[in-house]
Amino acid sequence: MQQEASVRGDQPSKATMEFRQGSAIRQLWETNLEVFQRDKMALFGLFIFAVFAIVAIFAPQIAPNDPLTPLKNNEGDWIKDAMPYWLAEAGEDEAEGYVNNFLLGTTNIGRDIYSQLIHGSRSALLVGFSAAAAVAVIGTVVGLLAGYYGGWVDAILMRAADVAFGIPFIPFIIVISAFLDPSIWNVVVAMAALLWRDTGRVIRSQVLVIKEQAFVSAARVSGASDLRIIFVYIAPSILPLSFLYGSFAIAWAILTEASVSFLGFSDPETISWGFMLQDAFNSLALSREAFYWIVPPGLCIMLTVMAGFFIGRGYEEVLFPRLRRM
């Protein structure tokens, strides 16, 4: 009994999913736990999300100023293009009639960049998580149905996936965003409408594999109904895969939202990091080398996207041990 396990230890485990123990929910919980225990980077990703989540929740408390209101000096003029206080020349602010306590300076119409950065985390996380959830849920359901029932259901759903694969993603989002009322939800809707395709295909092929496994046939021979087989036998095995794709989808959603905002198709009333960069780009911050304006939003995007990647890779390593970094 021990022997079996130990001898198999020297052989590469199958590329199919390797699961250890548990009832459906406990199992999922333990897989998740294993991901974060085994992979410190995934844990780091989780940490990044946690920090940004706290920032997003308490944004109004943390941000010193309103992100949209231009700040004014004593004379009522906008405090345009103020440098961060740690870069600005001493005394300049007094000469201009304001107190420079701006961590990251102000924009060309006098908005506080640091406050914008804080508020930007809200749209990033909101879009990231809701789009990822939508993509994962739709993809999982499509994959389950197509893989399990096959035949016409499969043919229709997979042709739909082909269509989704044929629609150019960014242009689609741009058009949707332009036609609907400006809102960060446009990105979520557009992503949900297209990006289920990858998740759906992968889940489907995994369902096809699991469906053919002897333990599923055994359940059928024992008289288990279709629903029982789907929910008790197949779904628990593919849920970690949905989580994997979900984590990556968070990353793509944040990136996409940033791109769309950068192109100017977002709601100008909602601050996002992409919007900030668009603002910087359009107001020629580049030629002024205003790094304090350009760098922070980009870094924030990169950090949150990487957090999604790290978590996704953590799942990958648990689900596909062959790829494991040893």
Place this chain on the structure above:
Amino acid sequence: MSRGVAFYILGRFLQSVMVLWIIVTLLFLLFRLAPTNPLASYIDTTFTKQQEAALLARFGLDKPLGEQYIIYLVNLLKLDLGDTFSYSGKSVLDLLGADLPNTIYLTLTSLLLAYAVGVLGGIVMAAMRGSMVERVGTTFTLMTRAAPQFWVGMLLLTFFAFQWKLLPSSGIGPPMVRYRWETEWDKLMSPVFWRHMILPTFTLALYLHGLPLLLMRSNMLEVLDQDYVTMSRLAGYSEWRVMIQTAARNAMLPVLTALTLGIGYSIGGNVVIEHVFSWPGLGRTLVRAVQQADYPLAQGAFFLIAVIIVFMNFIADIMYSLLDPRVGASAQAQAS
């Protein structure tokens, strides 16, 4: 080419046509969703009702939806994409025809660069699995994939164009030069053009190299576990042969597919890069068209991009069946 493979290709082709037809239909419906009258930007407040009606008739917008749809399909088949609103009525096809080559140059150059680096990098990462180099390398690659392309572009612009003034900041050439190139060939032969290519190409390639690298790495790791790789080790082949000739060759197949798909998706996804570098390509035109409510142009650009994507998906399918004898043969066996 055998009958089986031919059948397979024909079937795939028909399927692509069907997919395209559905996309085109969706596109038609999508543009009926547009919040404003498609002629809003055209119609002056001083227009009379008659003038408006005439204009609507000119664009066929007074007919019932079904009829419009038929006209639309017929026009697409004739490759008649209509006239633009905003570029003084220039034909959409002409305008896009001028943009397309620029997008293709940018895309292909970056893709080739990215895949060359990515494939080699992937092999190295797989060979050095578990080492410090691998950890640093893959983390760097992940960072390039996580960083928004436009942001990387902005940073590069700030340094190379504005701070050090080494490279041009936008466009494909100085404004007056643009019209001096009589032919595409002249353009490609012009050093000025290539100088303008450097920054956007590098930015795009930096982003694109991640996929082939990570894919190649994981394929290599998978293939290295296969029995035929063990076999070639047992046969006493040198490690170089085992890694390159046997493992890498087999691991390459999915990467080539990704490259083919990547051409399609990059052409549609270059929007952001083209915007940052004011690169006169399909993406930038699409953005502008949408911003200016120039619907025929936007629709045309969208259509063109979709055609390219569907076509490249088709090519990727075919290529896989030709490159991997197993796939080709199963199609063959089933038809014979």
Place this chain on the structure above:
Amino acid sequence: MSILSIRDLKVNYETQDGTVQAVDGVSLDLEEGQHLGLIGESGCGKTTLLKAIVQVLPRNGHIVSGEIKFQGMDLLKLPPAEMRQLRWREIATIPQASMDSLNPVQRVGSQLTKLLRVRGGYRKKAARKRAVDLFDMVGLDTERLMHYPHEFSGGMKQRAVIAMALALEPSLLIADEPVTALDVIVQHQILEVLRELERELNLTVMLITHDISVVAQVCDSVSVMYAGRIVEEAAAEPFFASPAHPYSLGLQQAFPNLARPRDELVSIEGYPPDLREPPSGCRFAERCPFAQDDCHETDPQLEVVGDGRLAACLRSSEMDALRIQAEDPTLWQNVEVARGLSTPHPPAPSSPHESLPFGGGRPTRREGETFVGSTTTDGSPSLSMGSRGHRPAGEGFGEGENMPLLQMNDVSKQFKIGGGLAGLLRGDKEQTVYAVNNISFTLRRGESLGLAGESGCGKSTTGKLLVKLLDASDGSIVFDGDDLARVDDKKLLGFRSRVQLMFQNPFEALNPRFTLYRSLTEPLIIHGWKDESERTQRVVETLDRVNLRPAEVFLDKYPHQLSGGQLQRVVLARALVLHPDFLVADEPVSMLDVSVRAGILNTTRRLARELGLATVYISHDLSLLQYTCDRIAIMYLGEIVEIGPSNEVINNPQHPYTQALIAAVPAPDPTIENPPLRIREGVPRPTEQFIGCPFAQRCPEVMEACLEIRPPVIGDERGHQAQCHLYGEHRDSPKLNREAQLAR
């Protein structure tokens, strides 16, 4: 001079759970021209030994100590580059799973010529010529050089790998399980090729296998490995005549043997020791029926026990006497009983159904059957299938006994592949696979039937039809009076409770995410057992019945914590937990180690008798079927070509195909050399229906009539039937030249 000499070799694997001493002090000598068979079960270290010799151990494996000398060179001190040069030129290896050893995207011919050119320094032309010669030598059509591996059958791939192994005329050939997973006829032919080549090329061969009959057929000497050690070494004939180690004795007795059928097979109960902490005494002691106290303490060394024979057993001097005792299977079972007692045995569960007459031989258990329904749904018999309802109340079960439980009437199953709209769009042409064609048989209660045939003969499809995992395309399957094609959901559920399937691969047959308890209660939950304590009781009782004792220990285990043999017992338990009437066992032991196979077979056979279970065994292994079944049906291309009482079919086969199958089974006895087969390997793909006999293409006796007229079913009064023209009115039809046939 010995060509290979291994001294006290130790190889360890570092795993997460500790260091596994996979090879622990092995010494071995291989003389030039010797054909050594290295026998052992999975995990005994035989493959590790091979990997150590050619130094391709996985990265977590390393050689701790010892010496490997090849032609006087110390391989362990050789620089890697020189070692690499040695591989294939001097030591060629046929790896395990050689099916997958060919590069799928390269033509087989170019793989061979590349090898010749790169490793052998051949020029282009010479390489091509040599490749042709090699293909000739292993009996492959030289046209095949241009083919890709996926166009090869399993046997052809194996031949190609042998050709590659011999390409550079190595002085030593190491073959790891060269015929495992091949059909018997192919296996026979590969062994024939190996035997011929051994003779012609005067090869030195080390053959690694778990199958002692393969060793008997191609080797002249034998080493037996157990738990990282060599426990016996001898020349082949004396070894097979009189094994000198209890483990070898057990292995030999555990093998069903067509020539010498046994009433009860020996099952070596228990499992090999944990090699992370090997026992200090004899490693086999725990499973050995002859173990004495000192066996558990003293580590026996390999010692000379006769003319050139070595064995590592403290009681080797008494071996002659032990050998006679070992014939008795109960002796081996006693080990298990003793082991069972050593762990605290829980009190027997007080089951409300304890009074069930399970112990009895014949199935009086019909009364018992009610509780499948009654404990669940207020005693109504709704959950069992029809016939019970039809039967007048109070009538005994005696009559139903003679009524067939199951009838297959002209059942066919076709699969359409590549069809449908999706297929049309994809350009796949529709094609029909005739998996099962017009088969008919009946099965009485308590009877066991074996389905045999090469892979692709439709036996597994038949199994799936029997349990209604698939529905028949034509014909009817009647189970206890109900046509399976016409059962409603309710009746289907009843059917599901009475018919069960046992799977080939125990590692896949259980949900890896379920505890064994969960897996075993699932059927009960599905069939409406609401009371958890009753379920638990039934589960415990069933585990106990399949000899997983004490059952409580196993309830919380997950499949990966069990060995293959234990898992297969759990699979059996799950099949029996609902107390079915009918069990289909699809290759129930083919994935298991030899030493535990017999245990599973014995348990299944015993329980089937006790429970009055009708059983269908599906297997490629005729000796197994002879051992377990009352009747055997031989299938070929979806048809039953011969059926009859087991001993009749085995000892007096009528159909030429049956005759070939039996002749191909290697005898575990080196003195019996299998006669050359007169039949071609490779089952054609069943994509067309035959006008005449499906076997005509390969039949050595083929006549004109066979090609055009459907053969008649000819039978005798004992129910032995064959579908062949040799016994019908066309028996005098002119014979066809077989060579001409083969050429077609």
